[in-house]
Amino acid sequence: MPKSKQYTISELAAEFDITTRTIRFYEEKGLLAPARKGTSRVYSGADHTKLKLILRGKRLGFSLEESGEIIRLYDPAHGNKAQLKKLMKAIQVRREQLEDQLEDLQLMMSELDQVEQRAAETLKKP
Amino acid sequence: MPKSKQYTISELAAEFDITTRTIRFYEEKGLLAPARKGTSRVYSGADHTKLKLILRGKRLGFSLEESGEIIRLYDPAHGNKAQLKKLMKAIQVRREQLEDQLEDLQLMMSELDQVEQRAAETLKKP
DNA sequence: GTTGACCTTTACGTTAACGTCAAGTAAGCT
DNA sequence: AGCTTACTTGACGTTAACGTAAAGGTCAAC
Numbered sequence: 001m002p003k004s005k006q007y008t009i010s011e012l013a014a015e016f017d018i019t020t021r022t023i024r025f026y027e028e029k030g031l032l033a034p035a036r037k038g039t040s041r042v043y044s045g046a047d048h049t050k051l052k053l054i055l056r057g058k059r060l061g062f063s064l065e066e067s068g069e070i071i072r073l074y075d076p077a078h079g080n081k082a083q084l085k086k087l088m089k090a091i092q093v094r095r096e097q098l099e100d101q102l103e104d105l106q107l108m109m110s111e112l113d114q115v116e117q118r119a120a121e122t123l124k125k126p
Numbered sequence: 127m128p129k130s131k132q133y134t135i136s137e138l139a140a141e142f143d144i145t146t147r148t149i150r151f152y153e154e155k156g157l158l159a160p161a162r163k164g165t166s167r168v169y170s171g172a173d174h175t176k177l178k179l180i181l182r183g184k185r186l187g188f189s190l191e192e193s194g195e196i197i198r199l200y201d202p203a204h205g206n207k208a209q210l211k212k213l214m215k216a217i218q219v220r221r222e223q224l225e226d227q228l229e230d231l232q233l234m235m236s237e238l239d240q241v242e243q244r245a246a247e248t249l250k251k252p
Numbered sequence: 253g254t255t256g257a258c259c260t261t262t263a264c265g266t267t268a269a270c271g272t273c274a275a276g277t278a279a280g281c282t
Numbered sequence: 283a284g285c286t287t288a289c290t291t292g293a294c295g296t297t298a299a300c301g302t303a304a305a306g307g308t309c310a311a312c
Contacts, residue, residue, distance in 0.1 A: 009258090020259090021301065025299070025300060038259095038307095039259075039308085040260075040308085058299095059227060060231055061187075061227070064298080064299075065298095084242060091235055095235065098231060100185075101186055101224055104182055104186055105217070105220065108186070109217055112196075112199065112214060112217065119210055147271065148269085148270065150291090164277095165277075165278080165291090166289055166290075167289085184269095190268080255311085255312080256312105257308105257309095258308085259307075259309100260308095261307100263302100263304090265300105265303095267298100267299095269296100269297095270295105271296070272296095273295095275291090275292090276289105276291085277289080277290065278287105278288090280285105280288105281286080281287105282284090282286105
């Protein structure tokens with residue numbers, strides 16, 4: 001079989017526009033466990049995917065710990081139905097939060113549109 | 127005229143479900159400037175509104191500093207067109223982020239739905 | 253054989269947004 | 283007076299997610 005793609009730490013850092021320190025930090029936290037070639041880290045395609053999931057979780061406002069849990073769900077060895085339910089619930093909660101936020105934000109924008117209107121009016125008459 | 131409503135710090139804390147420490151912290155940061163009765167803080171209706179705006183900003187993912195800027199826009203003494211534009215821009219950016227996040231999240235949820243399916247299947251056959 | 257480009261570990265530093273005492277003041281009740 | 287309750291001002295502590303050196307190993311290239 002063709003050996004799956006490999007990456008160095010700085011390749012990943014460049015691709016995802018993060019620092020190597022960040023990647024090592026994720027390893028410290030148990031989110032990644034790359035192989036080693038001598039002392040250097042070697043990342044597999046699976047590691048690449050995990051990192052992508054971590055960063056997506058981050059964009060979504062999940063903590064690294066939460067992202068870790070989510071990643072573990074993709075592993076074959078999870079088998080924990082209760083844990084899965086819990087995570088799905090957390091994600092649902094986050095979804096509702098985001099929807100609320102969008103509402104809040106639309107409200108804020110229309111308010112500020114009004115502020116802008118007033119400002120424009122004020123500037124019109126000297 | 128009827129003197130506008132007044133609040134003590136703990137009334138506000140109770141109403142918004144935050145601690146008094148938090149409210150004082152906002153004052154330290156220049157986001158609030160309540161009147162005093164002796165040494166005690168007395169909050170006006172306007173202060174009440176400001177606090178509400180701060181907390182909304184927080185929910186939306188703005189920093190306290192950004193919330194401070196937003197609040198200043200509501201003051202009559204802003205008059206800074208450039209500043210207004212800048213803030214409106216920041217808010218627009220945040221809006222696009224939230225929309226992206228909702229997309230990301232929907233993707234994640236459907237992925238995890240699949241994980242759940244697989245888990246259910248696995249548990250079916252012993 | 254040394255330079256340079258990457259890699260490593262260890263470890264202290266940073267920022268935001270408060271938490272958590274400590275010690276004291278002020279008002280009101282009994 | 284004494285007690286309670288709510289308020290005050292410091293000032294140090296906390297957490298997450300890295301940043302930032304320091305000090306050194308490795309390996310191909312010149």
